[in-house]
Amino acid sequence: MSLADARLAQMAKALGHPARVSILRVLANHACVCGDIVGALPLAQSTVSQHLKVLKEAGWITGAIDGPRTCYALNRDAIGELRSVLDPLLGQWEGAADCSQEPSCT
């Protein structure tokens, strides 16, 4: 229930949709497009806009207004943040007790 749990859950939740993973992949390859994402995905413009909003609120991307369009880019800080939150959890993995050898389970 820690704050880190909530933050990790927020980032993971934003990742938890195939369309949003695809969007991140598009942004990783290309530069920062916007309406181009609509062209790259089989989704309506409003739907893509919604997904972008979710990703932005979770901190995965940034959006810069550029005239009539908005330029989206990956947020590099998000990587570090994800790793800093995920690694401690995954690090414990390695040393985690194995059920089948634990007396509490047999």
Next chain:
Amino acid sequence: MSLADARLAQMAKALGHPARVSILRVLANHACVCGDIVGALPLAQSTVSQHLKVLKEAGWITGAIDGPRTCYALNRDAIGELRSVLDPLLGQWEGAADCSQEPSCT
């Protein structure tokens, strides 16, 4: 839309709830408990059971039946799988074009 996208989304979606992150943390610390998780979280037994089911279906944990109880453990393979899917994506990050310097955005 690749298969990897769907898999990543599936794992992330399962992580995308604070209670499930907490459950993973409990399993990382302790050994593999089961009803103990109910005691560690402010949730009803049926709710915890549901979350465990989600985590198991996503491959995050394994469940071994042990008499009248079930012993849950972190699935070590999940770490590797997550990393193998996530790292290539995050790796592209570093080389991703920056919006503010791209001609397509100015």
Next chain:
DNA sequence: ATCGTTTATCGTCGATTAACGATTAAGGAG
């Protein structure tokens, strides 16, 4: 000032999720 382009927001609808209590199923202990 008006038009066309681009994106965000609104309203809606069906599907899914999260939570709970109640019930059922499976074993171990007496």
Next chain:
DNA sequence: CTCCTTAATCGTTAATCGACGATAAACGAT
């Protein structure tokens, strides 16, 4: 066999999500 414990499942309810079309807002160009 009968209790007791443990966990999974069922049924329900409220809330959230995902998708869409339609609309509105912001801006550049004519």
